[in-house]
Amino acid sequence: MESHQVLIVGGGLAGLRAAIAVADAGRDVAVMSQVHPVRSHSVAAQGGINAPLGNAEGGKDDSWERHAYDTVRGSDFLADQDVVEVMSREAAEVIYELEGWGAPFSRTPEGRIAQRPFGGAEFPRTCYAADKTGRLLMHTLYEQSMRRRIRLYPEWMVLSLVVENGLCLGVVAYHMLTGELACLATGSVVFATGGYGQIYGRSTNSQFNTGSGMAHAYYAGVPLKDMEFVQFHPTTLIGSNILVTEAARGEGGYLINNKGERFMKDYVPKLMELGPRDIVARAIQTEINEGRCFDDGSVYLDLRHLGEKKIVERLPEVRSNCLHSLGIDPVKRPIPVQPGQHYSMGGIDCNVDGETLVKGFYAVGECACASVHGANRLGGNSLLDTVVFGRRVGRKITEAGTGESSSPNGKALERAKGRVEGWLKELFSGSGDEEPAQLRAELKETTIEKCGIFRDGAVLKEALSKVTELQGRYKKLRAIRGGRKFNHDMTRASDLGGMLDRAEVIVRGALAREESRGAHYRMDFKARDDVRWLKHTMVQHALEGPRFSYKPVAVTRWKPEVRKY
Amino acid sequence: MVIEKKVILEVFRFDPEVDKGPRYDSFTIDVKKGMTVLEGLLHILDVQDHSLALRFACREGVCGSCAMFINGSYRLACQTQLEALKGRRVWVGPLPHMPVIKDLVVDMRPFFEKVGLVMPWLEALSAPSGKEHLQSPQQRSIINEAVDCILCGICHSSCPMTWTKKDYLGPAALTKAYRFVADSRDVAAANRLALVNSEDGVWRCRTVFNCAEACPKNINPTDAIESLRRKLVSGRRKSR
Amino acid sequence: MRSKAEAGLLAWILQRVTAVLLFFALGIHLWVTHFVEPGKAITFESVVSRMQNPLLMSVDLTLLAAAMFHGLNGVRIIALDFGIGSRGLRSLTWFLVIFGVVGFLFGVNALWPFLSTSGRPLLEEAWWSLIRS
């Protein structure tokens, strides 16, 4: 059995940033990821990363306070303000750090990091590298991890988090390339396993963003927080739901309905297309629902007036995605878009240093919820979240000195491995006739249709009974086939159980929350209700089903006010 | 959705530990408008043959997972429209010249190893201002192309020099080296140049251009390699 | 390591340098032999008279030397690309060096009848001068 002082699960931005922080403190660290780190979903982030640098024309008066305020307001006041403060205070520093490590940001004429306007922000605050920001940052961190010779376990998928007596012992993992099952003992485990977009239909997320990390933490007894807050991105390509970054509107793109109107004037006339995501997404969905859309159910994102030069220079990826997926050149034709699932605001409950209820177990990045995004994340804030808190988690671990004292508990790990082994055997010898792909498709359909942008008590109840039905059918899966090596059938089937359980948590949380806040919009409770609902939803796994509780929101500087744009 | 046509996907199947030899399996699929080869393969995985092994993730051409050999050309499966391919038969194989692990999945470890050999990271002095290093848009534009690399391994697999000599660093690693040598902020160009200055480094490229033809990101590794060579030749003259 | 690196660079540069030399030398050689007086047969006499011109003679000698190096280094490159091991490469390189030197001397030998007034090849000439002395 291999062992490491610190094991990071997830090779995205959050995971790698944490690993670098641990390595820089001279500790033994390894990164495990079910896809090679550079294939992580962080590479798909296009638009940029926020920090109040004040480099852009018109951004001179920006400050961390303004950034924090925009974030809190964007979150519809559900974010924990102390945590938001930390993020915006450290933002500039981590960006400079990334730049010093080689991140190839786009530049202003003076040679500074270029910044562009983004939705819900008062100043142009989003640092960018064309429309490939996430990808170029990812490669930068991957390069830096090579520099530090950080041990990688690529294409190793964690199947279980081992916790005993409130103490994290390690993980049980499956090696895709060989099919071998192994346990890894560690002093500390950090989950940086990303979001759960694939639970939803019409998701912009990578195929591997099933959020299995959240599931393993949940089953190990760690509470999940604010799971009902699911972000829908206003603009995804019709059909494939590939993202069209907010930067397209940041650079000046128009949203047009079938009457040729810039309909955002009816929703947020002051900000127009640059309203916060939840509002723009609802606006588009409203246009679609009320029939002011084109035949394929899309509205148009029109970039033509930006001119070829600007599009090629600032939005090359958007253009190539349109060409490859729709055969449309945005230089010549408007892009048909529709809203799609995009981001998980909720996640593993943790504090500002990523610490969770379980000693030695940390969470960071999109899978975590230290609560900076509250009910609605602002564009450009989640990349920032990954690197700021990645660094903090790494530093916290090395400070805390965990990982040195605890000696590997081989017996407990072997027992856990035995459990996983038994469960896999069950999958392979299933006697039912339910098709995992079919269940997954029905799940995705249910979530997007019944627990999507607009929610309603009665419909949510339907969603819940459908999810319960699916959970029942999951117990009657057909046998998984083939050998252990690179067996997608097995990994997808094993993921599916967790996806169903989290869908249940999302739907139940949404049903309980009788108000509209941020991305959570109830047709039957259209107003925000700070008296009853200014609190975080917490959910813990129990044998009889999810156990809900609530936790107060940290309000420090900014009293909740009506969110007006 | 409108079904545009039916396509027979012939997919390479091989598990070296089990099968005696490779074979191609045929699957008939209904092509909907906009359907990519990756979507076709995922359909096979979901519905027709659950044991198919392939790599995929982002499905939008940025993660570099789905590099394959489609109808005899190097492609990203997620960026290849089935409709756009001629004929009713489309055949799909793994990246040639890389050891097959299973079906369309090849062993990328040697490739990543090569990339790791060229000091593929920035070595910079800390910025004097305590802020960012200044880099003009012109300086940035020099590395525009090279930073675009998604490490998909296509160029490496396409270069005849890697076919016969496993030690050749290959176009991707060399492009990575160039990306840092050419970065105005970097201070370790000399060390990096020393690493690529070998028979298995820049000097092995025979300007075959397979790499530049195949790269899905339209990167031209040949250009990067030739630039490295010029730097080595002129650097040599300077050091005399 | 260092010397191996230099070998790659040097071989590459020399291949280019000899290519440039060849470009001119081969061009002149072909031009003078075939194109200046087209249709006129090449004879022993015509070659001798060409060789009496020191400039043209040196062009041909350059051609010989450069082509030997360039061609044999080319063979080495091809062997490299076929994945020859470092030991194989070392023996091959020695073989090519010897082949090149012998080939060059053999070439000079072959040209000698045109250079010397005696009309005998170089080796015979040397032999005779040895006997005479």
Add this chain to the structure above:
Amino acid sequence: MSGLRSAAARILGTRRTDLWPTNFKLGMWVWFLHRLTGVIILLYLVSHLLVIAFSRSVSSFDSLMVFFRRPVILVLELLLLAVIIFHTLNGLRIMLFDLGIGIRWQKALFWGLMGAGALMLAFSAIILLPFVSGA
């Protein structure tokens, strides 16, 4: 079809699907031909030296030259010239790349040079082949 392809894959080994013709882009043909022509020229050089070396006297040399004026040999010589022209011009192309010229339009450069080469060859044929020029 898939059966055929399976058989081919089995015979050629798992790695050789790249030998599919569509994968032979211009650059690869050119590289291959450059190599081939280089070796041909080298072999010719060696035989050229041997021929000269073994015709050591005035009479043997001259009679050999007369022998060489047969049309077959002249055509062969022209072919050799074609080979040399190809190698020379493409060698030039490669060295232009080394100077950083033409990498982005390597195909155009190739066809341009080959056009020039064809003209050179035609010119040579007229001059060197008496039965072409009619002289």
